[in-house]
Amino acid sequence: MKHYSAFAVAREALRYHTGWERAWRSPEPKKKYDVIIIGAGGHGLATAYYLGKNYGIQNVAVIEKGWLGGGNTGRNTTIIRSNYLQDPSAALYEKARGLYEDLSQDLNYNIMFSPRGVMMLAQTQHEIRGYQRTAHANALQGVKTEWITPERVKELVPIINLEGPRYPVLGALWQERGGTARHDAVAWGYARACSAMGMDIIQQCEVTGVRSDNGRVVGVDTTKGAIDCDKLGIVVAGHSGQLAEMAGFRLPLEAIALQALVSEPIKPCMDVVVMANTVHGYMSQSDKGEMVIGGGTDGFNNFTQRGSFHHIEETVRALVETFPMISRLKMLRQWGGIVDMTGDRSPILSKTPLGGCFINCGWGTGGFKAIPGSGWGMAQLMATGHSPLTEAFTLDRFKEGRFIDESVAAGVAH
């Protein structure tokens, strides 16, 4: 792998950019790998990367049905924050946020991490209490967040309307070191680093079956033939249920569509991420100037990667009340992603009933922010059989009543 640097750009400029090589190889699958990861999204690639980097396990294949980073990794609103209420969540998301800080240097790939600050507006009395509670919990967890007044909100976001007709802004939970990153680049950066370690990223290859022997996984059947492995990681978000069925167990998940949209690009007007959870809309401005808007989920099971139109209307209506200046913006694109929701709205990173088979799923509406931490913990779990980051997120927590309940906590949005 050739190193990316200012010098490399200058060198290539002098020879008409003929010297750039492909960022990752596209090999045919080998007969056998030590570890196979199903799903070349952010979480799958990060898992492979930290398996190689932290544990020296480099005989790894990452298998992808579509194209790399083409699922929810390329469909989210790129928000990174760690202001969760429960301790296991805060630990995992804060690990991820910390890794994002120098991920560009680590991967030698510019993921454009922008710690511009994430603001979660409180628009009801209930939210004030909820966010103040979260701020206190975060202080104990070592996650830097603070409760700020409406005046400070206005200072940070001049375009906001504090005296909205339905939901006035009463304050906000502010995480200064939260922000955004270029979502595609996260997948591409991890893929390039994995490929450089000799790992095989196999795209356009659908897993059609999981083979096991004596209660232990021995390989997978794919559209490119059978591939053997010692350990298997299933990291496929929306289709986790289908993969689990192939592996012979079931998951407490439901798949629904979550939508997002972007406006036409405009001049810089808002340099923080604002989330309004009562009215269910959140917005940030991309480096290109587009307003990136996240909306709500459908209430029903859906695999179409396209949500219902009226949710967009609800989201935009709420945001226009909060940010009157966007009322004349044209929206350019709208899309949906299939998110896998668990009963307690926390992910599952766990061993499974099938020996040697591990699962990472259930990120629901907020997986992007967790990618490096999720990969870090998942790699530790797969390599050593235990990870302090993932130990609370087991598959059997639902049976044992050990929920990590972020669904009623103020910390959960998207």
Added chain:
Amino acid sequence: MPTDRQKDDNMLILNCPYCGVDAEETELAAGGEAHLKRFGPGSSDDEFHDYLFMRENPKGVHFERWRHANGCGKWFHAARCTQTLEVFGTYSAQVTEPPKEIKDAITAKRPDWTWREFS
């Protein structure tokens, strides 16, 4: 009763079996998986766990509860495909499994459908 708008796939439209209205999504409230068997005191941990958390979550034919919330207010059942948003039919909430005509309507379009023990 399929309508033109249903073919367009733009919005989910369900016919309310009680008041007969073709209700679009904004009139309806989704109520989750249909035909759940309740497990309470006296049941095993596994049964209670499955009852609370283990939904079918199929990519394909699914049976659901819906409420005609901004209409007649009644609960009813719908058979729907989660992959195409196609609606196979709606039926009364007062049944413990899908009626034969609904199953036949599904079989006509998805001969190899399965859903719990009802297929």
